[in-house]
Amino acid sequence: MTLALHGTGVSRGVAIGRAWCIEAAFDDVEHRTLAEAERDDEIQRYQRALDDVREEFAQVRRHIPDDAPPELPALLQVHEMILADPALVAQPMQLVRTRGMNAEWALAETAGMLVEQFDAMDDPYLRERKQDLMQVVARVRKALAGRSALRRIVHATPDEARILVAPDLAPADMLHFRHEGVDAPHAFRIAAFCTEFGGRTSHTAILARSMNVPAVVGTHGAMQRIEDDDIIVIDGDAGVVLVDPDEATLAFYRAKLDAQATERSTLNALTVRRAVTLDGRVISLNANIELPEDAYAAMDANADGIGLFRSEFLFMNRNELPSEDEQFEAYRTALVAMEGRPVTIRTLDIGADKTLQHDEAARPASDNPALGLRAIRYSLAEPAMFGAQLRALLRASAYGRLRILVPMLSCAAEIDAVLAHIAQAKNELIDRRQAFAPKVPVGGMVEVPAAALAIRAFTSRLDFLSIGTNDLIQYTLAIDRADSRVADLYDPLHPAVLQLISQTIHSGASAGLDVALCGEMAGDIELTDLLVGLGLTQFSMHPAQLPYIKRAVLDVHYGRAKLLADQALAQADARDIRRLLALVNATLKDDERRINEA
Ligand code: PEP
Ligand code: MG
Numbered sequence: 001m002t003l004a005l006h007g008t009g010v011s012r013g014v015a016i017g018r019a020w021c022i023e024a025a026f027d028d029v030e031h032r033t034l035a036e037a038e039r040d041d042e043i044q045r046y047q048r049a050l051d052d053v054r055e056e057f058a059q060v061r062r063h064i065p066d067d068a069p070p071e072l073p074a075l076l077q078v079h080e081m082i083l084a085d086p087a088l089v090a091q092p093m094q095l096v097r098t099r100g101m102n103a104e105w106a107l108a109e110t111a112g113m114l115v116e117q118f119d120a121m122d123d124p125y126l127r128e129r130k131q132d133l134m135q136v137v138a139r140v141r142k143a144l145a146g147r148s149a150l151r152r153i154v155h156a157t158p159d160e161a162r163i164l165v166a167p168d169l170a171p172a173d174m175l176h177f178r179h180e181g182v183d184a185p186h187a188f189r190i191a192a193f194c195t196e197f198g199g200r201t202s203h204t205a206i207l208a209r210s211m212n213v214p215a216v217v218g219t220h221g222a223m224q225r226i227e228d229d230d231i232i233v234i235d236g237d238a239g240v241v242l243v244d245p246d247e248a249t250l251a252f253y254r255a256k257l258d259a260q261a262t263e264r265s266t267l268n269a270l271t272v273r274r275a276v277t278l279d280g281r282v283i284s285l286n287a288n289i290e291l292p293e294d295a296y297a298a299m300d301a302n303a304d305g306i307g308l309f310r311s312e313f314l315f316m317n318r319n320e321l322p323s324e325d326e327q328f329e330a331y332r333t334a335l336v337a338m339e340g341r342p343v344t345i346r347t348l349d350i351g352a353d354k355t356l357q358h359d360e361a362a363r364p365a366s367d368n369p370a371l372g373l374r375a376i377r378y379s380l381a382e383p384a385m386f387g388a389q390l391r392a393l394l395r396a397s398a399y400g401r402l403r404i405l406v407p408m409l410s411c412a413a414e415i416d417a418v419l420a421h422i423a424q425a426k427n428e429l430i431d432r433r434q435a436f437a438p439k440v441p442v443g444g445m446v447e448v449p450a451a452a453l454a455i456r457a458f459t460s461r462l463d464f465l466s467i468g469t470n471d472l473i474q475y476t477l478a479i480d481r482a483d484s485r486v487a488d489l490y491d492p493l494h495p496a497v498l499q500l501i502s503q504t505i506h507s508g509a510s511a512g513l514d515v516a517l518c519g520e521m522a523g524d525i526e527l528t529d530l531l532v533g534l535g536l537t538q539f540s541m542h543p544a545q546l547p548y549i550k551r552a553v554l555d556v557h558y559g560r561a562k563l564l565a566d567q568a569l570a571q572a573d574a575r576d577i578r579r580l581l582a583l584v585n586a587t588l589k590d591d592e593r594r595i596n597e598a
Pocket of ligand 2: 407447468470471
């Protein structure tokens with residue numbers, strides 16, 4: 001029977017595939033202290049779990065299909081070696097015997113120590129093996145819980161669509177999947193994501209959108225209800241996950257998949273067109289990227305430029321900071337790929353849900369990381385690191401139209417400090433006789449309410465503004481953007497949010513500054529009319545969203561959208577704004593279609 005799980009759709013589209021359940025290796029481990037008399041049994045239980053996993057590996061080896069990816073046997077061997085390693089066999093048993101830990105706890109403790117050893121390794125290949133260790137540990141955990149782990153490899157065929165199901169995924173994990181595909185058989189294609197936790201604008205959701213695959217988050221209980229290999233449907237539009245769908249449901253979703261493919265090819269036809277409203281207002285559509293090579297996708301979508309390059313992703317999943325030279329190469333790659341179109345690179349925005357691996361152990365965890373040493377605050381606290389990034393950026397400016405964007409600014413003193421660092425970086429490059437562009441615009445993210453309210457500190461010091469609505473909403477409404485329990489309160493249409501966006505657009509324009517919006521609101525077709533009506537002329541979003549927004553812009557009449565925005569700004573309740581938007585949007589669209597057809 002089909003089982004439906006409801007969550008929040010964070011990346012649109014539909015996917016059908018087999019489930020790939022990734023259990024957190026160490027989270028939520030039960031801690032029990034055992035009496036002396038129980039310890040022998042517990043050791044035997046652990047031994048049986050190891051035996052089960054060994055038998056699973058043996059089965060997999062016996063059933064490797066002829067067309068399996070060539071990496072599979074080698075990977076299996078690595079996993080078998082890890083499973084047989086004395087550290088994983090003897091150490092947990094020792095902890096059960098001497099400290100009375102239950103087997104799960106002893107395994108987690110051992111794995112934690114081993115992970116630290118892996119992290120300290122210099123050799124990147126060996127460091128990478130940490131993922132393998134985590135996978136073996138997850139399998140032993142499943143065996144301890146009496147659940148088989150590896151059926152999926154037996155059944156899997158190369159290039160099969162897999163739907164990744166997990167309690168939660170950190171942005172760093174998502175980045176790993178983007179790079180590598182999912183763990184074992186690399187030939188698997190990740191067709192969609194489903195997590196039990198997370199919010200619409202968490203960085204995990206943002207990365208799912210950047211991979212252009214459907215995703216549903218906040219599907220509480222998914223890990224209990226979905227087994228490896230279950231056929232599931234992810235409907236990212238409706239925020240629904242269907243487990244073991246019946247034939248009629250599958251047929252319905254297959255038809256939706258076909259329609260999706262047809263729609264994409266229709267949208268491709270718009271690639272060469274400029275985004276101009278029905279009454280002639282030109283809207284600049286730019287791309288948000290995480291890695292330099294994403295610039296090629298931006299060019300494919302014919303973006304007017306890069307509106308946001310989140311440079312922090314160059315700093316994640318590694319134990320050391322990227323050097324100035326390495327960063328220079330990355331920034332230059334993006335600039336060269338964009339062939340003279342503007343490239344806005346944001347300085348490091350680390351903190352909150354994005355963490356630096358080498359820093360996690362060194363710095364005490366903050367109780368409120370989103371309000372702590374995040375983004376520009378972090379960079380100003382680490383002047384050597386910030387200086388290296390600024391020099392790398394300035395050196396890259398010689399290869400294209402670079403704009404430097406600074407995250408999470410909140411006051412004039414901070415902006416002055418940033419500008420002083422930039423001046424110093426320029427002097428250092430002059431001393432070194434290294435080239436940089438004579439004028440590199442410096443802009444600020446408006447993502448803290450204080451910035452929007454005291455915007456003159458920004459307009460008098462900076463060259464452009466970019467509204468980061470993901471954080472602006474989080475900080476205005478005091479809603480953690482990654483917490484599914486308060487996701488219903490995270491509301492882009494809250495009157496306070498709309499007022500701040502509107503004020504920023506108008507203050508920037510009056511001061512003659514470019515104002516862009518690079519939060520996820522820019523990629524939401526439901527909001528295009530409203531944003532154009534508020535006076536926004538520069539949008540930045542993931543390349544995959546760009547054709548949809550272009551189609552929406554081509555349908556907007558600015559004059560009417562402005563009336564809609566004025567009415568929306570006059571409301572005191574988000575529900576009224578939502579009703580207004582639905583109503584006016586429907587009427588406008590009908591009228592505009594008539595105008596278009598005429
Ligand atoms: C934002 O806050 O809107 C933004 C674009 O930055 P990030 O999502 O990386 O925090
Ligand atoms: Mg932000």
